[in-house]
Amino acid sequence: MPESAFTRQAYGETLVELGRENPDIVVLDADLSRSTMTKLFAREFPDRFFDCGIAEQNMVSIAAGLAASGKIAFASTFAVFMPGRCFDQIRMSIAQPGLNVKLVASHGGISVGEDGFSHHAIEDLSLIGSLPGFTVIVPADAIETARAVRAAAENYGPFYIRLCRPKTPLVYSKDYRFNLGKAVTLREGGDACVVAIGLMVSAALEAAENLKSSGIECRVLNMPTIKPLDEAAIADAAAKTGAIVVAEEHLEHGGLGSAVARVIARRQPVPVEFIAIKDTYAKSGKPAELLEQYGLTAKDIEQAVRKVVKRKVG
Amino acid sequence: MPVSEVRKLISVTSAKKVNAEVFSSTASVAELEMLAKKVRRHIVSMIGKAGSGHPGGSLSAVEIVTALWFKVMRHKPQDPCWPDRDRFILSKGHAAPLLYAVLAECGYFPVEELLTLRQPDSRLQGHPDCTVTPGIEISAGALGQGLSFAVGVSLAGRLDGRGYGVYVLLGDGECDEGQVWEAAMAAAHFKLDNLVAVVDNNGQQIDGWNRDVMNLEPFNEKWAAFGWQVIEVEGHDFSQLLPALDRARLVKGQPTVVIAHTVKGKGVSFMENNPDFHGKAPDTEEVAIALRELQ
Numbered sequence: 001m002p003e004s005a006f007t008r009q010a011y012g013e014t015l016v017e018l019g020r021e022n023p024d025i026v027v028l029d030a031d032l033s034r035s036t037m038t039k040l041f042a043r044e045f046p047d048r049f050f051d052c053g054i055a056e057q058n059m060v061s062i063a064a065g066l067a068a069s070g071k072i073a074f075a076s077t078f079a080v081f082m083p084g085r086c087f088d089q090i091r092m093s094i095a096q097p098g099l100n101v102k103l104v105a106s107h108g109g110i111s112v113g114e115d116g117f118s119h120h121a122i123e124d125l126s127l128i129g130s131l132p133g134f135t136v137i138v139p140a141d142a143i144e145t146a147r148a149v150r151a152a153a154e155n156y157g158p159f160y161i162r163l164c165r166p167k168t169p170l171v172y173s174k175d176y177r178f179n180l181g182k183a184v185t186l187r188e189g190g191d192a193c194v195v196a197i198g199l200m201v202s203a204a205l206e207a208a209e210n211l212k213s214s215g216i217e218c219r220v221l222n223m224p225t226i227k228p229l230d231e232a233a234i235a236d237a238a239a240k241t242g243a244i245v246v247a248e249e250h251l252e253h254g255g256l257g258s259a260v261a262r263v264i265a266r267r268q269p270v271p272v273e274f275i276a277i278k279d280t281y282a283k284s285g286k287p288a289e290l291l292e293q294y295g296l297t298a299k300d301i302e303q304a305v306r307k308v309v310k311r312k313v314g
Numbered sequence: 315m316p317v318s319e320v321r322k323l324i325s326v327t328s329a330k331k332v333n334a335e336v337f338s339s340t341a342s343v344a345e346l347e348m349l350a351k352k353v354r355r356h357i358v359s360m361i362g363k364a365g366s367g368h369p370g371g372s373l374s375a376v377e378i379v380t381a382l383w384f385k386v387m388r389h390k391p392q393d394p395c396w397p398d399r400d401r402f403i404l405s406k407g408h409a410a411p412l413l414y415a416v417l418a419e420c421g422y423f424p425v426e427e428l429l430t431l432r433q434p435d436s437r438l439q440g441h442p443d444c445t446v447t448p449g450i451e452i453s454a455g456a457l458g459q460g461l462s463f464a465v466g467v468s469l470a471g472r473l474d475g476r477g478y479g480v481y482v483l484l485g486d487g488e489c490d491e492g493q494v495w496e497a498a499m500a501a502a503h504f505k506l507d508n509l510v511a512v513v514d515n516n517g518q519q520i521d522g523w524n525r526d527v528m529n530l531e532p533f534n535e536k537w538a539a540f541g542w543q544v545i546e547v548e549g550h551d552f553s554q555l556l557p558a559l560d561r562a563r564l565v566k567g568q569p570t571v572v573i574a575h576t577v578k579g580k581g582v583s584f585m586e587n588n589p590d591f592h593g594k595a596p597d598t599e600e601v602a603i604a605l606r607e608l609q
Contacts, residue, residue, distance in 0.1 A: 026473070050469065050504070058462045058496035065466020068444075068452060069474070070397075073466070089493075092456050093463055097444050 002202070004167035005142035008106045011163055012037030014149040015074060019045045025153065028063050028075040030056045035165075036076040036106045060086040060103070064093035067100040072153055078112075079105035079121030079162055083128040094158045095131040101159075102152045103128075108138070108162040109249030110282040110290045111199060117281040121162075126254025128160040129227050135180070136227040138162045138248075138256075140201035141171045144224055147178030155180060162198065164249075166287050169202040171222070181225045183233035189217035192305050193237035193244050197223055197256055200247035200275065200296065207301035218305055226256050231263045238268035243308040245273045247301050249291075252276035271311035273304040334393035337420055339384045343552045346384065349419065350376045350552075354581045355608045356415035356428050362601035364432040367440070370591045371485060372412035374516040374576040377550050379409075382481055382512075383416045386559045391421035394448040400478050401467050403451050405460020406485035406514065407441040408593070413450070414438050422449040458491025460484065461511060465497050468506040468569075479563055482511045487519030490528045495540065501569040502541030509569040510562040511542075514549065516578035520592050537571045549574030581608055 019025045019041055026048045033039040033051060042049035052059035056077050063073040082105040083090060094101045110120045129136050135157060139145040145163060152159040171186065186201070187208050196204040201222045208218035219241055221233060238244055244264060246257040257274040264272055277294050291297055341349060353376050361367035379402075383389070387400035404413050411431060418425045423437065430436035437446045441455030452463050464482040471478050488494065501509050513533075521527045530536070537544045543565045547554040555574065562570035578592070579585030582604040585596075596604055 026470075048473065052500060053503075055493075055496040055500070057459075057493050058465075058500055061459050061462030061493070061497070062466035062469070062500065064452065065463040065468075066470045067466075068463070069467050069470030071470055071473075088456050089459055089462075092453055092459055096453050 002169040004169050006167050007139055007142050007145040007163040008035070008037045010142035010145040011104055011106070011149055012040035014146045015041040016044055018150065018153050019048065022072065022153070024071050026050070026066050026071045026073050028052055028059050028073065030054055030059045030077045030081070032077050035078070036104070038074070038076050056081045057086050057089045060089040061093050063101045064097070064099050068097070072100055072102070074102045074104055076104045076106065078119065079108040079124045080119055083124045083160070087127055090128070091131055095133045098133050098157055100156050102161065103159065104149065104161045104163065106163045107165045108198065109164055110277065110294060110296075111249060111287040112165045113287040113290060114284045116284040120282050122251045122277050122282070123254070124162060125226065125248070125250050125256065129254065129259070134158045134160055134227060135225065136160045137225050138197040139224055140198060140222050141168055143170060143172040143174065143176050144178060147176060148224060151178055151180045164199055168199045171201050171205070178224070181228055181230060183230040184222040184224070185219065186222055187218065187220040189219040190241055191216045191218060191243070192309050193219035193221055193241040194247055194301060194305065195221045195223050195234065195237070195244060195256065195260055196247040197226060198249050200249055200301075203296070203298040204247055204301055206298035207305065210298065210302055211305055214306075216305060216309060223256060226259060229259050229263065231267065234260055234263045235267040238264055238270045242270050242312050244270060245275060245301060245304045245308055247275035247296070249296055250276055252278055271308050273308040275300055275304055334390040334396065337389050337391055341384060346380060346552045349384065350380050351581070351608050353380055353412065353415045353419065355605055356418070357411045358582065358596060358601055358604045358608065360411045360415070360428050360431040361595045362598070363429050364595065366432060366595050367411055368408040368593050369582070369585055369596065370518070370578040370588070371406060371514065371516065372409045373580045373582065373585065374549070374578045375409055375412055375483060375514040376580065377552055377555055378483060378512050378514060378574055379412055379416050381552055381555045381559060383420050385556055387479070387481065391449075394422060398476055398478055401451055401464070401480045403460045403464045403467070403480065403482045404442055404454055405482050406457065406488050407454030409483070409514075410438070410440065410442050413442065414447070417449040457485070457488040458493040461494055461497035461501070464509055465501050465504065465506060468501070468509040469504060471508055472506070478508065480509045482509070484511055484513045486513055486515045486517065486530060486533070487524055487527070489513065489530055489533075498537065498540040498542065505567045506569045507566050508563075510559070511569065511571045513571060513573045514576055515573050516576045518578045518587065518589050518592070520589065522589055534573060537573070541568055543568055543570040544573065545570060546573045547575070549576035550580060583607060
């Protein structure tokens with residue numbers, strides 16, 4: 001088993017580093033700093049940390065005001081309370097003005113677990129991805145999280161970064177270099193390509209390994225930046241492998257799968273299968289149980305790959 | 315070009331204008347009253363020409379906005395992004411024609427441009443768009459968000475040790491929005507004495523009188539209970555507005571709200587207290603009558 005780590009811990013630690021380097025970094029939270037891990041920043045920089053209480057919409061608009069005044073404003077809460085609850089505030093005060101606000105949402109997806117559907121963020125990527133001007137990132141592990149948070153601070157404009165609640169297996173080594181807007185080929189293979197984000201990346205790698213014994217060689221593409229999308233990497237994968245599986249911890253509607261399908265349809269039509277939550281809300285349960293129940297495991301990816309390979313023409 | 319680039323370009327342009335002068339006006343109260351009439355004529359003409367827009371809530375806040383930009387705030391029309399400027403945040407974005415008219419009279423852009431309101435290529439969009447119009451701090455039009463944004467601007471001013479004031483214009487009907495009260499709570503919690511909210515308390519919203527649509531009373535007590543200094547004035551009287559706005563910045567450790575009692579559609583007989591003119595443009599004949607009344 002590979003080593004595991006919390007993406008949100010990496011976020012908090014990176015905020016502290018950034019805070020030391022740049023006095024313009026400010027951080028906001030909505031009474032969840034102990035979960036989002038912004039508390040690490042709050043402890044070291046109390047003057048630059050603003051707890052807005054349980055008022056997410058207010059927090060988001062305050063972040064915009066700070067950014068409009070020259071600050072690099074990181075605002076955090078659970079993913080389910082970010083684009084959904086604050087959609088209009090984000091649209092009016094961050095997206096359209098193009099302000100330098102970094103929305104970093106922890107507890108994405110259903111791996112939140114036992115808290116149930118009210119705390120499962122399964123629509124957030126669809127919502128935030130619909131807003132012109134946003135860069136949207138879903139890191140695969142704690143190492144990529146640290147790099148992505150730094151990239152957000154270094155690049156002007158609105159960012160959304162989605163983290164998750166549980167520890168996730170490390171996909172990358174410490175020397176990983178994150179390229180904003182670029183896909184990462186984690187494994188080569190000519191029979192199909194799995195495009196994955198977040199905790200589905202390690203599942204995709206596991207699936208690819210398991211498929212080897214059946215003679216199926218699977219490319220695995222991590223797509224940390226889902227907007228703007230690395231269209232060239234998708235078109236190349238489609239051209240070279242002729243079959244695509246998209247894996248995400250999100251509703252099938254409006255997430256990475258929809259975005260990839262748009263590119264495939266326009267540039268390189270090939271069969272595509274989708275590993276995602278199918279138009280439903282999940283129940284309470286342990287993260288692993290839920291991922292299994294809603295079809296988000298390595299085994300599900302394996303089956304989808306077998307299916308998509310069969311659909312290939314010729 | 316991405317909007318973020320636009321914003322950066324504006325900042326870059328402003329950085330070069332180090333010699334731009336701070337706006338100052340020697341206008342007396344009588345002269346301000348003449349100016350207010352002129353601003354009202356602009357509003358009526360602009361909305362009449364555009365064929366759509368919100369005259370009622372623009373006309374009610376004319377004295378408030380004129381007083382702020384001509385007498386109270388420190389700003390540089392030739393350098394809209396001057397870091398030490400006092401900020402004006404129009405939370406009730408539908409009063410955009412009023413803000414445009416006052417900005418033009420201050421010299422932010424040519425007065426002739428006012429008649430391009432709401433046209434496709436105009437810098438004067440139907441509601442404020444901070445990516446295209448000099449002097450607009452933040453895009454607006456969806457109500458209830460400006461005070462929160464202003465809290466962020468006030469916090470930044472304090473962090474940076476800049477002495478600027480942050481002035482927010484709210485509608486009374488806008489205070490139905492829960493976010494206004496989230497912001498009110500936060501502003502008092504953060505002890506933002508550089509923040510001044512002005513409520514254009516014209517008593518009406520689209521569906522009628524506030525008291526019938528959604529009662530706001532006891533309004534002053536609500537603000538006081540949230541920890542604000544409350545000052546009440548007649549909102550069409552410069553001799554009350556100016557000292558109130560000065561006094562607002564003197565209190566330490568708490569934000570101030572100036573509740574300005576106004577009349578919706580003020581200055582045009584058939585628009586006064588007439589909710590029909592909340593969001594309806596006057597026709598050609600009505601424009602002519604209004605302009606005569608505003609001579």
